[in-house]
Amino acid sequence: MILQNNFNMxxxxxxxxxxxxxxxxxxxxxKNLSNPVLTVKNLTKAFGKRLVINNASFDVYExxxxxxxxxxxxxxxxILRAITGSIIPSNGEISILGYNYKQxxxxxxxxxxxxxxxxxxxxxxxxxxxxKLFTSLRDKFDTTTIENAxxxxxxxxxxxxxxxxxxxxxxxxxxxxxxxxSNPKLIVLDDPFTGLNANELKDIQDLxxxxxxxxxxxxxxxxxxxxxxxxxxxxxxxxxxxxILETRSMDSLRQISQKEQKxxxxxxYPNFAGKIVLNEFNFPTQVCGNKILIHCSENNKAKIxxxxxNYKISIFKVEVISKSLEQLLEEVLxxxxxxxxxxxxxx
Numbered sequence: 001m002i003l004q005n006n007f008n009m010x011x012x013x014x015x016x017x018x019x020x021x022x023x024x025x026x027x028x029x030x031k032n033l034s035n036p037v038l039t040v041k042n043l044t045k046a047f048g049k050r051l052v053i054n055n056a057s058f059d060v061y062e063x064x065x066x067x068x069x070x071x072x073x074x075x076x077x078x079i080l081r082a083i084t085g086s087i088i089p090s091n092g093e094i095s096i097l098g099y100n101y102k103q104x105x106x107x108x109x110x111x112x113x114x115x116x117x118x119x120x121x122x123x124x125x126x127x128x129x130x131x132k133l134f135t136s137l138r139d140k141f142d143t144t145t146i147e148n149a150x151x152x153x154x155x156x157x158x159x160x161x162x163x164x165x166x167x168x169x170x171x172x173x174x175x176x177x178x179x180x181x182s183n184p185k186l187i188v189l190d191d192p193f194t195g196l197n198a199n200e201l202k203d204i205q206d207l208x209x210x211x212x213x214x215x216x217x218x219x220x221x222x223x224x225x226x227x228x229x230x231x232x233x234x235x236x237x238x239x240x241x242x243x244i245l246e247t248r249s250m251d252s253l254r255q256i257s258q259k260e261q262k263x264x265x266x267x268x269y270p271n272f273a274g275k276i277v278l279n280e281f282n283f284p285t286q287v288c289g290n291k292i293l294i295h296c297s298e299n300n301k302a303k304i305x306x307x308x309x310n311y312k313i314s315i316f317k318v319e320v321i322s323k324s325l326e327q328l329l330e331e332v333l334x335x336x337x338x339x340x341x342x343x344x345x346x347x
Contacts, residue, residue: 070239
């Protein structure tokens with residue numbers, strides 16, 4: 001649903017600010033990673049004896065795409081609902097651009113938009129009419145402002161088409177356009193990739209990356225599929241039992257995966273080849289049948305291959321073996337179960 005808080009208060013809080021899409025959203029501001037857009041600290045929520053959010057803490061910065069990754073019922077949606085104001089936390093703090101929810105919720109919420117589930121759109125209305133209807137609950141925006149937002153998500157040509165003719169991906173884009181209308185600094189999308197085919201998935205991922213990179217909007221997403229988040233997120237928070245087990249940048253995970261790489265050479269003289277690699281490159285090497293397994297990154301493949309060929313070693317096949325990101329994240333859960341830091345393990 002589109003975030004609907006105390007809209008009159010929000011309007012009055014920002015009435016002196018220039019914040020229309022037409023004036024501002026097309027002009028990216030200077031990226032500032034020193035101050036987070038969203039700060040969540042020690043967030044807790046219980047329904048009776050059931051703890052759905054357990055001391056969760058994380059930050060999301062300007063222009064960052066932050067993904068909450070976890071299985072069904074891990075607490076991802078509950079965290080997002082607390083951030084969007086759909087549920088009231090039992091404890092902890094949430095702030096947007098320094099405005100704390102407890103002291104100034106209306107001001108904080110005025111910088112946020114998004115949806116937890118697809119809103120109940122009306123098929124007999126056009127896309128433009130649906131946007132006007134839903135945004136009227138918060139404020140009134142002129143058609144030019146709405147068209148600018150629609151242009152950003154590439155649905156301007158179908159704005160006057162009845163919603164009943166929209167595909168699922170077009171409906172999702174329409175909802176993102178609705179989220180852009182108020183010129184938010186943070187957009188929250190719960191499981192935005194559900195139901196999309198491969199081409200549609202890439203379309204939405206590219207759209208989100210474009211809005212984050214060019215317009216410096218922070219995004220907070222959720223999914224239970226690593227592949228969906230890997231292609232779009234800068235940072236992921238691994239969620240289980242309502243808590244953030246680990247927060248890692250995708251770059252650092254890829255570096256760890258690269259660090260764990262091995263090269264497998266299928267050769268005619270494996271013992272001789274293994275000694276060459278060990279003596280000349282000092283890489284740990286194992287002989288497995290007609291293969292040698294070299295503990296080094298793929299970056300060394302060219303020079304190792306050249307050296308083996310210089311010694312007249314026949315190379316039949318070269319394979320790069322590395323841990324998948326899924327395997328690395330499984331290790332996170334395993335290590336956390338034994339209170340062992342994933343970060344320290346791979347320093």
